[in-house]
Amino acid sequence: MPDETIGQHLKRQGISRRDFVKMCGVLVGAMGLRYAPPLDESGLPAHLENVRGFTSAAFIADTLASKPRVPVIWLEFQDCAGCSEALTRSQDPTLVDLVLNTITIEYHETLSAAAGFQAEQAKQDAMKKYAGKYVLVVEGSIPTDNDGVYCTIGGRTAVDLLKEAAAGAAAIIATGNCASFGGIPKAKPNPTGAKGVWELITDKPVVNIPGCPAIPEATTGTIANFIVFGALPQLDSLHRPLTFYGHTIHDRCLRRAFYEAGKFAESFDDEGAKQGWCLYKLGCKGPTTYNSCATIKWDQGLSFPIQSGHPCLGCSEPNFWDGGGFYQGQSAPLDRPTITAVGAAAAAGAVIGVGVAAANRMQKTSAKVEKGG
Amino acid sequence: MNWENILEFARGPFFQVALLVFVAGMAYRLVRVLALGWKPDRVKAKGSRVGGVAVSFLKGIIIWPFVPWVKNTFSRNPVIYLAGGLFHLGLFVVIFLGTAHMLVWKSLLGIGWFTLPLPIVDWLAAGAIVAMIALFINRLVNPVLKLLTGPAEWLNWLIVFLPMVTGYIMTHHLWLEYDTLFALHMLAVDVLLIWIPMSRISHFMFYFFAKAIHGSDFGKRAVTP
Numbered sequence: 182m183p184d185e186t187i188g189q190h191l192k193r194q195g196i197s198r199r200d201f202v203k204m205c206g207v208l209v210g211a212m213g214l215r216y217a218p219p220l221d222e223s224g225l226p227a228h229l230e231n232v233r234g235f236t237s238a239a240f241i242a243d244t245l246a247s248k249p250r251v252p253v254i255w256l257e258f259q260d261c262a263g264c265s266e267a268l269t270r271s272q273d274p275t276l277v278d279l280v281l282n283t284i285t286i287e288y289h290e291t292l293s294a295a296a297g298f299q300a301e302q303a304k305q306d307a308m309k310k311y312a313g314k315y316v317l318v319v320e321g322s323i324p325t326d327n328d329g330v331y332c333t334i335g336g337r338t339a340v341d342l343l344k345e346a347a348a349g350a351a352a353i354i355a356t357g358n359c360a361s362f363g364g365i366p367k368a369k370p371n372p373t374g375a376k377g378v379w380e381l382i383t384d385k386p387v388v389n390i391p392g393c394p395a396i397p398e399a400t401t402g403t404i405a406n407f408i409v410f411g412a413l414p415q416l417d418s419l420h421r422p423l424t425f426y427g428h429t430i431h432d433r434c435l436r437r438a439f440y441e442a443g444k445f446a447e448s449f450d451d452e453g454a455k456q457g458w459c460l461y462k463l464g465c466k467g468p469t470t471y472n473s474c475a476t477i478k479w480d481q482g483l484s485f486p487i488q489s490g491h492p493c494l495g496c497s498e499p500n501f502w503d504g505g506g507f508y509q510g511q512s513a514p515l516d517r518p519t520i521t522a523v524g525a526a527a528a529a530g531a532v533i534g535v536g537v538a539a540a541n542r543m544q545k546t547s548a549k550v551e552k553g554g
Numbered sequence: 555m556n557w558e559n560i561l562e563f564a565r566g567p568f569f570q571v572a573l574l575v576f577v578a579g580m581a582y583r584l585v586r587v588l589a590l591g592w593k594p595d596r597v598k599a600k601g602s603r604v605g606g607v608a609v610s611f612l613k614g615i616i617i618w619p620f621v622p623w624v625k626n627t628f629s630r631n632p633v634i635y636l637a638g639g640l641f642h643l644g645l646f647v648v649i650f651l652g653t654a655h656m657l658v659w660k661s662l663l664g665i666g667w668f669t670l671p672l673p674i675v676d677w678l679a680a681g682a683i684v685a686m687i688a689l690f691i692n693r694l695v696n697p698v699l700k701l702l703t704g705p706a707e708w709l710n711w712l713i714v715f716l717p718m719v720t721g722y723i724m725t726h727h728l729w730l731e732y733d734t735l736f737a738l739h740m741l742a743v744d745v746l747l748i749w750i751p752m753s754r755i756s757h758f759m760f761y762f763f764a765k766a767i768h769g770s771d772f773g774k775r776a777v778t779p
């Protein structure tokens with residue numbers, strides 16, 4: 182029942198106001214409301230301006246409860262459904278739950294009970310009914326080579342479907358590295374000409390929530406921000422919400438002190454690894470990777486790769502798949518000349534050197550001969 | 555063309571080309587110097603050539619950093635002498651004992667070695683940068699040096715300075731995004747690699763030639779300084 186307010190829906194679900202306010206407390210934290218948009222963009226009444234400084238959970242709860250649930254259309258293209266998996270399987274009883282209660286998913290290829298033409302019809306109906314109001318979430322990259330034939334649904338190409346759905350969307354969110362930057366399908370040699378959403382949709386703001394998969398709280402937090410404030414959160418130059426992508430992993434890493442002290446694990450089973458030392462020499466991309474794994478973490482804040490002993494792969498950055506070996510230092514060159522090439526260069530330099538020297542000497546000798554004669 | 559692509563280019567094909575140009579250029583320079591040949595020296599040997607070379611290098615190693623006041627380049631202008639020393643010390647520590655750079659050597663040579671804690675490398679990097687600025691000012695104000703300094707010398711300074719500052723700014727995540735700074739650092743490094751064989755920065759190789767040849771001649775004549 183998408184037309185009821187969020188408050189009505191929660192009541193029907195048997196969620197008490199007390200629990201709801203508690204959830205909103207988490208939401209306030211996760212959204213990092215220091216990035217609250219200016220009043221005129223937020224759609225809030227002016228007398229609430231002074232409340233915004235210390236946005237309370239109760240205030241957010243009231244704002245949310247009064248709004249209608251937001252219809253979401255979720256498209257999947259060249260993806261692995263990992264972002265959807267991460268979202269639906271995240272056991273977080275508060276934030277993700279909350280957001281799933283504040284939206285209605287009108288179309289989702291993996292979750293949909295309907296199939297085939299019925300599902301496509303439902304999508305068409307939803308797009309018509311909620312034109313200009315729905316949030317479009319895209320998962321997976323979009324192939325563009327050979328007229329986009331590498332990914333078609335119901336006989337239509339991904340490019341076509343994306344453009345159609347984007348036209349009526351109030352906001353577009355690209356979840357995961359694939360939808361944001363092309364991800365793994367775009368890895369060299371990029372056989373399908375894969376692209377991220379923002380490369381194709383340029384007339385509307387696209388929020389990127391990259392990651393492999395995207396952190397569920399970052400996706401839901403962004404949706405929540407849109408519901409509460411009626412606006413998108415503040416973004417960085419790669420269109421990622423600053424709240425979740427404002428710092429590098431390295432900035433917030435629990436192994437950082439060891440980095441500073443020059444204590445590094447040299448292999449995965451040496452003493453350093455056992456002591457929890459920095460993974461930089463094992464290829465950690467933390468210093469160049471903006472994401473909030475180190476703070477929000479995974480599995481209800483249990484751990485994240487670096488905490489578990491594996492270097493960061495940099496999965497929230499463009500082209501991370503081609504950024505050098507995963508286990509090679511992040512400063513290592515991407516292309517290295519072969520020994521033969523180095524030898525050939527040295528030989529070429531030497532041969533030219535000998536040639537020029539010989540030419541000079543001949544000139545000198547002939548000059549001498551001329552003088553002597 | 556965004557910074558991503560520039561970084562990929564500067565870490566990838568451009569770096570590869572720069573390295574090959576560097577190798578070819580240094581081989582060329584080396585052969586040219588060797589081909590100058592030695593004039594036959596018919597003076598009767600009074601001392602040992604090998605001994606002369608050894609003394610020459612030992613003095614370089616001991617006097618230069620530890621008892622510099624016996625040299626008049628030091629007593630004439632100790633600040634500049636020390637600035638030159640600090641710059642080279644910082645440069646070598648950063649290039650060989652900074653973790654990021656050791657990993658570059660490791661990826662090229664296949665072997666790695668120990669590295670120093672970041673704060674030490676970082677302070678030496680800062681010291682080297684300050685020293686370079688001091689050397690720059692010295693060239694601006696010293697009347698003799700000013701005459702000796704042509705465009706090539708100014709370029710030398712600039713091309714060595716750029717990787718130093720971009721590296722430092724990058725380590726501290728200042729002003730620009732890390733990737734942008736990384737791209738600038740790599741571009742600067744690639745330009746440096748290409749520039750070295752064509753310029754006097756090639757002294758990192760010929761310095762040892764000069765020391766060896768002078769040492770050997772002095773040794774032979776038993777006039778080791």
Ligand code: HEM
Nearest residue numbers: 637638639642645689690693710711714755757758759761
């Ligand atoms: C074993 C290697 C090296 C040795 C023995 C060496 C030695 C020297 C000496 C004796 C001087 C002149 C005195 C001074 O200004 O301090 C000098 C100057 C200089 N060197 Fe080196 N050097 C080496 C490597 C390098 C490298 C690798 C670079 C750059 C990448 C470099 C950059 C410079 C510069 C820019 C100057 C001029 C400083 C000025 O403006 O006065 N050197 N070097």
Ligand code: HEM
Nearest residue numbers: 468512513648654658675676679717718721722724725743
């Ligand atoms: C392929 C060559 C090189 C690569 C891949 C490279 C990469 C890097 C990286 C990744 C850092 C940052 C480390 C961090 O964030 O902690 C850095 C710092 C730095 N680099 Fe390089 N670099 C190279 C060559 C050079 C050269 C030739 C110079 C000097 C002439 C240089 C000077 C510096 C300096 C001064 C720093 C700052 C060190 C500090 O403050 O601790 N780099 N470099």
Ligand code: SF4
Nearest residue numbers: 431434459460465467
């Ligand atoms: S493990 Fe990675 S992110 Fe953590 S301090 Fe080391 S380099 Fe930085």
